[in-house]
Amino acid sequence: MYRYDDFDRQLLAERTAQFRDQVARRISGELTEDQFKPLRLMNGVYLQLHAYMLRVAVPYGTMNGEQMRKLGYIARTYDKGYGHFTTRQNIQYNWPKLNEIPDALADLATVEMHAIQTSGNCIRNTTTDQYAGAAADEIEDPRPYCELIRQWSTFHPEFTYLPRKFKIAVTGSPNDRAAVRVHDIGLRMHKNDAGETGFEVIVGGGLGRTPFVGKTVRDFIGKNDLFSYLEAILRVYNRFGRRDNKYKARIKILVHEVGVDEIRRLVEEEWSKIRDGSLRVSDDEIAQYIAQFAPPAFEELQANDPEFERRKQAHPDFAAWVRSNVIAHKQPGYAIANISLKPIGGIPGDATADQMELVGDLADQYSFGDVRVTHEQNLVLPHVKKADLFALWAELNSALLATANLGFVTDIIACPGLDYCALATARSIPLSQRISERFGDLERQYDIGELKIKISGCINACGHHHVGHIGILGLDKRGKEFYQITLGGDASQDASIGKIAGAGFSEAEVVDAIEALITRYIDIRTVGERFIDTYRRVGMDPFKEVLYGDR
Amino acid sequence: MSLQVVTANRLDDGLAVFMTADDGWSTDLRDAVCAEDAPQAEALMARADTEKQQVTVVGPYLIDVAQEDGVLVPTKYREVLRTLGPSVRTDLGYQAG
Numbered sequence: 001m002y003r004y005d006d007f008d009r010q011l012l013a014e015r016t017a018q019f020r021d022q023v024a025r026r027i028s029g030e031l032t033e034d035q036f037k038p039l040r041l042m043n044g045v046y047l048q049l050h051a052y053m054l055r056v057a058v059p060y061g062t063m064n065g066e067q068m069r070k071l072g073y074i075a076r077t078y079d080k081g082y083g084h085f086t087t088r089q090n091i092q093y094n095w096p097k098l099n100e101i102p103d104a105l106a107d108l109a110t111v112e113m114h115a116i117q118t119s120g121n122c123i124r125n126t127t128t129d130q131y132a133g134a135a136a137d138e139i140e141d142p143r144p145y146c147e148l149i150r151q152w153s154t155f156h157p158e159f160t161y162l163p164r165k166f167k168i169a170v171t172g173s174p175n176d177r178a179a180v181r182v183h184d185i186g187l188r189m190h191k192n193d194a195g196e197t198g199f200e201v202i203v204g205g206g207l208g209r210t211p212f213v214g215k216t217v218r219d220f221i222g223k224n225d226l227f228s229y230l231e232a233i234l235r236v237y238n239r240f241g242r243r244d245n246k247y248k249a250r251i252k253i254l255v256h257e258v259g260v261d262e263i264r265r266l267v268e269e270e271w272s273k274i275r276d277g278s279l280r281v282s283d284d285e286i287a288q289y290i291a292q293f294a295p296p297a298f299e300e301l302q303a304n305d306p307e308f309e310r311r312k313q314a315h316p317d318f319a320a321w322v323r324s325n326v327i328a329h330k331q332p333g334y335a336i337a338n339i340s341l342k343p344i345g346g347i348p349g350d351a352t353a354d355q356m357e358l359v360g361d362l363a364d365q366y367s368f369g370d371v372r373v374t375h376e377q378n379l380v381l382p383h384v385k386k387a388d389l390f391a392l393w394a395e396l397n398s399a400l401l402a403t404a405n406l407g408f409v410t411d412i413i414a415c416p417g418l419d420y421c422a423l424a425t426a427r428s429i430p431l432s433q434r435i436s437e438r439f440g441d442l443e444r445q446y447d448i449g450e451l452k453i454k455i456s457g458c459i460n461a462c463g464h465h466h467v468g469h470i471g472i473l474g475l476d477k478r479g480k481e482f483y484q485i486t487l488g489g490d491a492s493q494d495a496s497i498g499k500i501a502g503a504g505f506s507e508a509e510v511v512d513a514i515e516a517l518i519t520r521y522i523d524i525r526t527v528g529e530r531f532i533d534t535y536r537r538v539g540m541d542p543f544k545e546v547l548y549g550d551r
Numbered sequence: 552m553s554l555q556v557v558t559a560n561r562l563d564d565g566l567a568v569f570m571t572a573d574d575g576w577s578t579d580l581r582d583a584v585c586a587e588d589a590p591q592a593e594a595l596m597a598r599a600d601t602e603k604q605q606v607t608v609v610g611p612y613l614i615d616v617a618q619e620d621g622v623l624v625p626t627k628y629r630e631v632l633r634t635l636g637p638s639v640r641t642d643l644g645y646q647a648g
């Protein structure tokens with residue numbers, strides 16, 4: 001398993017000490033809020049409606065059991081006993097006291113965790129496939145490249161004051177689970193005609209108030225050239241990105257305004273100057289990074305475990321969970337176990353201190369100490385023996401962590417919304433809870449099939465509503481919450497931005513509207529069609545009709 | 552003009568607070584000092600937004616409030632939530648008592 005090096009350790013210690021000093025100077029009045037705000041943001045500290053918020057990075061969503069337990073400890077010690085896992089594969093705490101945050105950061109540093117690059121106009125934490133290193137459909141583990149990106153970008157002197165924040169996502173599998181097409185840069189691993197592994201480079205995707213699916217600037221870049229190529233893109237962005245207007249400062253606007261061909265020309269020109277320079281990464285170096293993420297010591301097992309099959313027969317609840325939450329592993333006899341943080345009627349992405357500590361323990365016991373955070377606000381134990389799945393399920397079940405709804409209608413993404421967020425225009429969580437309750441029955445969910453509902457509490461789109469099969473955006477209409485529905489969004493390899501169905505719905509109407517859409521889908525779907533497939537076949541009109549009739 | 556009070560978040564713990572008549576801050580909106588017209592509101596803001604106040608609170612701003620059955624309540628739902636806590640966790644925040 002990968003470890004921070006001494007450089008990181010020292011850097012973290014310095015950063016924490018520095019922040020402790022800055023907090024003390026703010027509290028004594030030596031620093032004004034204007035002076036302090038950029039400093040706290042650099043350390044992941046926001047001010048929300050009710051309190052401060054601390055955002056802690058989980059680099060590319062990978063943690064060990066000890067780190068997970070520490071997140072639980074932080075929740076109990078410095079917060080009110082829970083935390084919120086986000087679409088950025090991070091965790092947010094909602095109630096930390098400013099004068100205690102340096103202690104929390106010091107505690108996190110003991111397990112090599114931190115809040116760096118969770119805020120500000122820098123290259124943010126790189127996100128990736130939550131099944132990295134485990135998925136049966138993966139070409140190669142993407143995390144060594146994520147780690148290289150982390151090292152290249154952390155405190156990169158040229159890139160700490162970019163025109164705006166910058167997000168990179170990487171997938172090592174053709175089935176994109178990291179939404180790479182809606183990031184500033186998306187990297188999709190694939191093989192070229194010569195059989196070499198490299199990346200398609202996608203630029204200018206993004207959500208927020210102006211959503212775009214990214215454009216391919218290069219079909220294939222070899223691994224050795226990846227970093228000089230990324231550097232070239234960042235330089236072009238740094239030079240031409242619009243600093244005059246916050247809303248036009250993301251690279252997606254640049255790509256949209258000047259066109260991908262011109263961006264490609266600029267990037268290639270810049271790259272030709274630096275491609276043979278110090279950023280070229282040798283095969284040996286890459287091999288070192290790959291070694292840091294070497295697979296755990298898997299046992300040689302039969303693909304099928306008779307005891308596992310017998311348990312499924314005997315326990316329908318377990319069988320249901322296996323069917324929806326367990327995914328094929330590349331190693332025979334192993335499986336990937338998803339832990340849903342979407343109990344029926346619960347708060348998407350929230351986990352209690354006890355739950356986090358339990359998951360940390362279960363990771364140690366059943367998954368080689370490896371646990372992941374997904375951008376869909378769930379957790380994953382990536383390497384579980386099939387023979388252990390039943391015992392694991394029983395423990396998860398007793399902690400309300402075994403909801404069998406992965407990818408189904410109640411597996412909803414929701415941002416904190418107006419219940420916590422200072423920027424929100426409406427609440428998102430209560431709506432997700434009501435939808436979850438409406439469709440809570442498992443048989444009904446399985447009948448509906450894969451359906452991704454994503455809810456944001458304002459136009460910033462932290463809840464990814466633009467790429468929900470059904471997206472919901474909460475707005476404020478003359479002091480009342482109301483909800484705009486988009487259809488046809490998709491975050492996968494077939495990425496698309498949803499289209500607005502029409503006028504918004506009141507809080508009272510919106511759940512019925514969602515149900516009407518789903519009922520229409522069931523009426524008109526053909527065999528094997530998911531909601532998104534039906535929508536793509538029939539278009540908006542049949543759905544509009546049930547929402548608005550002749551209106 | 553609607554009645555207004557000054558709100559902010561407390562510097563040390565970040566909690567929502569409301570300015571009182573003696574230029575202090577209370578976690579209870581009912582203790583807040585009210586402005587009845589624009590000049591009064593401006594004067595309140597001037598008292599809230601000083602260098603000295605910066606050591607106690609962050610980001611003071613005016614909010615609209617109304618008298619309902621003799622108590623002050625915010626007009627905007629966002630501010631109602633700040634006087635209560637998250638609607639999805641009624642066990643937390645001021646509403647938890």
Ligand code: HEM
Nearest residue numbers: 086087088206207208209250415416421423460461462463
């Ligand atoms: C609660 C405090 C938060 C604040 C103040 C905040 C602020 C913002 C802002 C201003 C944007 C728009 C950026 C732009 O378009 O340039 C944004 C986008 C985004 N945020 Fe948040 N956010 C918060 C919480 C979250 C949470 C909880 C998540 C995960 C659930 C999240 C994930 C994202 C994502 C995925 C985007 C869109 C992707 C992009 O285009 O950058 N944020 N956020």
Ligand code: SF4
Nearest residue numbers: 415421424457458462
């Ligand atoms: S989408 Fe808006 S309401 Fe939701 S977390 Fe982001 S900024 Fe807050």
